[in-house]
Amino acid sequence: MRSSGSSGSNGNRNSNRGAGSSRDKKQQSSSGRPRPEERRYTSDGNRGAAKGGPRKRSTPARPRELDAQIEERNRARYDTPRPKTPKTFGEQEGERLQKVLARAGMGSRRACEELIERARVEVNGQVVVEQGMRVDPEKDEIKVDGLTVATQAHLFFALNKPAGVVASMEDPEGRQCLGDYVNNRETRLFHVGRLDTETEGIILLTNHGELAHRLTHPRYGVRKTYLAAIQGPIPRDLGKRLKDGIKLEDGYARADHFKVVENTGKNYLVEVSLHEGRKHIVRRMLAEAGFPVDKLVRTRFGPIPLGDQKSGWLRRMTNTEVGMLMKEVGL
Structure with missing residues (x-):
């Protein structure tokens, strides 16, 4: 029994001694490599071992041309424009109602918003009371106070020009001109023909180039x-x-x-x-x-009378009047 006990204790000591020797060998084998926290950067920028450890062979510097190529490739990768998503996933269809009304000459956008707030605007027979509604000017029927608003791209106005007003949309000398009577600045309008500065009366404003040309051409005899x-x-x-x-x-x-x-x-x-x-x-x-x-x-x-329109007043022509003008010149 003693011999077996002593042999068992001797075996344990031998096994511990063997384990200790293996740890010593590992420490000796790894003594040449510094631990991560002991690594340092040398003065020339190369990462090397801690003081006293073996130095690694420095790698040759990368050519500047290669760096420039990499930089250019990265820029091209990140500067690529984003693909446009369909409207169904982002942008809403149509235009805001107040913007359409303003472009049609019903006043500023704020004034058009007030028209909507007062329930004076209808779209397809329904009174609109909330801001931000989107409409299609080419398809939706828009009315203000029961009168249809011609919201298509072409606009038509009649102005009773006072005497002393220059018959041009802008005047480089700063004199009063037709542009001073137009609130709608989003669409470029031009006058149909001319009217002497000292002459009063009706003058038409539009952005329909072909109609304006025919109305003033002697061939059509307007x-x-x-x-x-x-x-x-x-x-x-x-x-x-x-x-x-x-x-x-x-x-x-x-x-x-x-x-x-x-x-x-x-x-x-x-x-x-x-x-x-x-x-x-x-x-x-x-x-x-x-x-x-x-x-x-x-x-x-032509077929458009001045009537009782007051001096200096600008009014939007009705669809019937526009149709009469079109018929007059064969459009």
Whole structure:
């Protein structure tokens, strides 16, 4: 029993001794490599062993051309534009209602929002009371106070131009011009024909280029009607002379229609219609005939009358009026 006990204890000591020797061998074998926390960077930037440990062989520096190629490749990878997602996954269809109303000349966006808040706007027969509704201007029927708003890309306005206003959308000299009467700045409008600065009356504004061209071209013969204040007495054949043609410095000019509207003593109010559009044409014709014009008002442009529209007021033309203009010039 003792011998077996002693042999067992001796075996344990031998096994412990063997385990200790194996640990010593591992420590000796790993003594040449520093532990991670003992690693250091040398002054030349190479990572090496701790002080006293073996140094690693330094690797050659990477060429600058290769670095530039890698940088360019990374930029190309991250600067690639994102693919556009379909509208069904992001952007909503249509335009905001107040934006469409503003573009149609109903006022500023804030004013159009107030129209919506007051329940004065309908879309497809339904009154709109909430902001942010999106519509399709080409398909949806939009009304304000029961009147249809022509929200398509083409806009049509009639302005009663006061005397002294320059017949252009902008004036480099800073004088009052047609653009001062237009609230809609999102769509570029232009005037149809011209109207003398001192002449009052109706002038059309639109962004429909073909219609504007035809309305002012002599080929289509669109008639313009004026009321002129002159001093008499006037001869009975004045109308015939104007219709036969008055010779001007740039050729003959003929009136399509002439009549006396009112006569008070020597003051005459006459109506002249013609399809010409030369500068100061009515004033020049009457002055050449011996009757200078004191005041001139254009009361009709084609089928569109001035009516009782106040001086300086801009109004949106109705769909019926636009249709009449289109028919006048074959559009």
